[in-house]
Amino acid sequence: MTIDRLLVASRGEIAVRIIRAARELGIRTIQVYSQADADSLAVRLADQAVEIGPPAAARSYLNIEAILSAAQKTGADAVHPGYGFLAENADFAEAVETTGLVFVGPAPATIRLLGDKITAREIAAKAGVATVPGSTGRMDDPQSACAVAEDIGFPVLIKATAGGGGRGIRIANDRTELERLAPQASTEARAAFGDGGIYIEKLIPRARHIEVQVLGDGQRVVHCFERECSLQRRRQKVWEEAPAATLPEDVRQKLCDAAVALAQSIRYRSAGTLEFLYDDETGDFYFLEMNTRIQVEHPVTELVTGIDLVREMIRIARGEPLRLRQGDISLAGHAIECRINAEDPANGFMPAPGVVDDLIIPGGPGVRFDTMLYPGCTIPPFYDSLIGKLIVWDDSRASALHRLERALGELDVSGVKTTKSLHQALVLDDDVRNANVHTRFLEQWLERDRLPPT
Amino acid sequence: MANKQVLSPLPGTFYRKPAPDQPPYKKEGDPVAAGDTIGLVEVMKSFHEVKSDVAGKVVKFLVENEEAVTAGQPLLEIDG
Numbered sequence: 001m002t003i004d005r006l007l008v009a010s011r012g013e014i015a016v017r018i019i020r021a022a023r024e025l026g027i028r029t030i031q032v033y034s035q036a037d038a039d040s041l042a043v044r045l046a047d048q049a050v051e052i053g054p055p056a057a058a059r060s061y062l063n064i065e066a067i068l069s070a071a072q073k074t075g076a077d078a079v080h081p082g083y084g085f086l087a088e089n090a091d092f093a094e095a096v097e098t099t100g101l102v103f104v105g106p107a108p109a110t111i112r113l114l115g116d117k118i119t120a121r122e123i124a125a126k127a128g129v130a131t132v133p134g135s136t137g138r139m140d141d142p143q144s145a146c147a148v149a150e151d152i153g154f155p156v157l158i159k160a161t162a163g164g165g166g167r168g169i170r171i172a173n174d175r176t177e178l179e180r181l182a183p184q185a186s187t188e189a190r191a192a193f194g195d196g197g198i199y200i201e202k203l204i205p206r207a208r209h210i211e212v213q214v215l216g217d218g219q220r221v222v223h224c225f226e227r228e229c230s231l232q233r234r235r236q237k238v239w240e241e242a243p244a245a246t247l248p249e250d251v252r253q254k255l256c257d258a259a260v261a262l263a264q265s266i267r268y269r270s271a272g273t274l275e276f277l278y279d280d281e282t283g284d285f286y287f288l289e290m291n292t293r294i295q296v297e298h299p300v301t302e303l304v305t306g307i308d309l310v311r312e313m314i315r316i317a318r319g320e321p322l323r324l325r326q327g328d329i330s331l332a333g334h335a336i337e338c339r340i341n342a343e344d345p346a347n348g349f350m351p352a353p354g355v356v357d358d359l360i361i362p363g364g365p366g367v368r369f370d371t372m373l374y375p376g377c378t379i380p381p382f383y384d385s386l387i388g389k390l391i392v393w394d395d396s397r398a399s400a401l402h403r404l405e406r407a408l409g410e411l412d413v414s415g416v417k418t419t420k421s422l423h424q425a426l427v428l429d430d431d432v433r434n435a436n437v438h439t440r441f442l443e444q445w446l447e448r449d450r451l452p453p454t
Numbered sequence: 455m456a457n458k459q460v461l462s463p464l465p466g467t468f469y470r471k472p473a474p475d476q477p478p479y480k481k482e483g484d485p486v487a488a489g490d491t492i493g494l495v496e497v498m499k500s501f502h503e504v505k506s507d508v509a510g511k512v513v514k515f516l517v518e519n520e521e522a523v524t525a526g527q528p529l530l531e532i533d534g
Contacts, residue, residue: 036522055522056467191473342498351498353465381465382522385498 001319003027003078003102007071008042010082011061011383013372014294015042018080021310030074032067034060036380041372048074055382061085064092068099078102078317084384087293088115104317106270106292107218113266114290118161118199124287127265129258132277132286134201142182145200149178152202158182160189161197168192169235171203206438207277209237210244210285212259213301215312216268217322223256224305225331227297230437231426233349238419238442239426240297240337242304245397245435246280255285260326262287271298271313277439296339296386299370303335303393334397336404340371340388342379344417345451353381357415362407366393366400369411379416387418397435401427425451458508459516459528466497468504468529470519478519484512486532493529510534 006022007030008015019029019042031046036055043049050070053060060066062085071079079096081087081104090112096103105111114120118138121131133152138161139145149156149172158181160168168189172178182198190196209232213224228244229237243252259274273295275288298309307329316322343349359375371388373379379387392407394400405427411420426432431441462468470478470493480492491503492512513531517523 056520058520191475351464351500353498381497382467383498 001102003314003318005030005074005076005078006104006314007032007067007074007076007079007101008046008082009061009067009079010085010087011037011040011042011372012386013370013388014082014084014296015040016045016372017310017370018082019045021308021314022080024308025311025314027314030070030076032061032070034382036382039378041374041377050074055380057085057382061383064089064095067092068095071096071099071101076101078104078314080104080314081293083293083296088291090115102317104270104314106268106272110266110268111292114292116161117159117163117289118197120289121287123266124262127258127262129262129287130285132201132204132288135199138197138199139182140186140197142179145182145198146175146178148200150175152200154178155203157201157203158185158198159201160185160193160195161199162189162193162195204277204279204286206281206440207279208244208246208437209275209439210247210255210278211273211275211295212256213295213298213309214259214263214268214272214274215307215309215316215322215324216263216270216272217316217320218267218269220322221260221263221268222322222324222326222329223260224301224307224309224329226252226255227300228435229297230439231432231442232439233442233446237297238339239423239432240300240339241397241435242300242335243331244278245334247278248283251278251283251285258285258287262290270316271309296389297337299368299389299391300335300337303368303391304331304333305329306332333393333395334400335391335393336397336400337389337391338404338408338423339386339419340390340411340413340423341385341419342387342416343385343419345419345422347417349419350417351381351385352417353379353385354416355379356413358412359414360410360412362390362410364407364410366403367407368392373413387413387416390423401433422451457513457531458510458534460492460504460506460508460530460532462495462517462523462525462527462529463504464495464497464502465525466495466502466523468517468519468521468523469494469496469501470515480512480530482512482514486510486512495523504529506532508532508534 052066086092094108186196231239510532
């Protein structure tokens with residue numbers, strides 16, 4: 001199997017990242033774009049670009065027919081879905097393969113299997129990997145949900161089986177709340193995901209979000225160690241690190257082994273991420289879900305392992321066996337990524353699309369900035385607010401924090417509001433500096449008004 | 455009396471319904487009170503309700519459901 005012409009079915013910084021990886025492999029790139037992205041950096045950098053529809057994602061980046069027709073028209077032989085949009089849509093992956101093209105990702109059946117949160121929990125259990133205590137299957141009536149909740153203890157989370165990315169999650173502190181919220185959650189899940197199935201999980205207070213990066217070729221799976229992404233707002237990651245600063249070495253080993261065992265049990269192919277909750281009071285970790293795509297925060301792993309994950313993903317897709325054995329992969333230094341969003345932290349993180357007048361991108365030793373910005377570019381209002389990722393590396397976490405502070409100071413995106421000021425406050429915070437954080441830390445920190453006015 | 459317009463407060467995508475399987479907030483001919491929600495604007499994946507600042511009756515919508523809008527663009531006319 002060869003890939004000569006890769007169609008990039010995504011936008012923004014990840015489209016640019018994919019174009020760069022493809023070009024280094026000698027692969028020509030075809031960028032699809034909506035009318036709102038005609039002047040985007042990805043369109044400028046790609047060898048060829050094809051318009052696929054109006055700005056609304058539903059009519060462009062989510063339009064399977066338009067994307068496949070662009071692929072056929074341009075003679076593409078593979079499709080990279082990036083993240084978001086159709087990246088974890090099994091029907092899309094299947095349609096790509098049916099058309100005779102290579103899907104740069106896992107087998108459609110794998111996406112389907114792991115996309116259902118209940119099936120994913122069952123796979124974990126079979127592979128001997130602990131999941132958060134909760135219901136063993138979907139719950140269709142509130143009565144059985146209550147029985148499970150009383151058994152595992154309140155508070156509990158109500159989640160949608162077809163959900164993901166933190167959407168549709170509610171907290172019930174007692175039986176009365178659960179009885180009220182469970183039917184609501186089910187109705188909402190049916191509207192949002194087309195499936196009203198819900199399940200119950202125990203709420204673990206002060207948990208850390210730790211995830212393991214894996215690469216598989218369909219036969220063999222290796223891990224590229226872990227990332228910690230505990231700093232979140234509305235369940236969206238804001239700041240990510242590799243490795244997890246406070247994880248004891250024996251737990252790191254067990255966690256990475258568990259991730260490999262699970263991915264190996266389904267003969268995973270491509271890059272993937274297994275998300276876990278880690279309770280550092282007990283040392284226990286629990287599998288949450290597996291993301292079957294390249295993730296936003298993949299660069300921190302690249303910087304501490306020296307592996308180009310996007311390049312490896314493309315190599316695997318064209319049928320090459322994994323080039324790495326587990327023993328070849330080691331950790332060096334510490335990396336931190338800050339997500340720079342077009343949002344106003346001083347005004348409730350209100351989205352701030354617009355035109356970038358001027359731009360200074362940080363540089364110097366150990367600094368990487370993945371972005372689609374250029375001076376004069378337009379940030380359209382129709383898509384995600386992520387406009388750049390500032391990633392720093394240094395030989396220790398302490399020096400990486402100094403480097404991050406320095407690099408944030410250099411960054412200047414004028415014309416639009418960004419979350420730079422949030423990161424400048426976080427990098428100076430004692431708890432953040434000591435890695436004394438958990439998944440609800442940032443929201444509580446924001447409630448305490450820790451953000452300086454801009 | 456002259457018709458009044460309700461403007462989009464934000465750039466993004468305009469929706470006339472609260473959810474795809476629900477009826478529109480307002481139809482042509484419907485009465486509108488000041489403060490009534492007439493639609494949603496989605497900007498960077500977050501949804502913001504658009505409220506009418508005038509009272510009257512909907513004359514016509516100037517923007518289709520799911521159409522792209524700019525900040526300050528007229529969305530509908532109200533006979534106030």
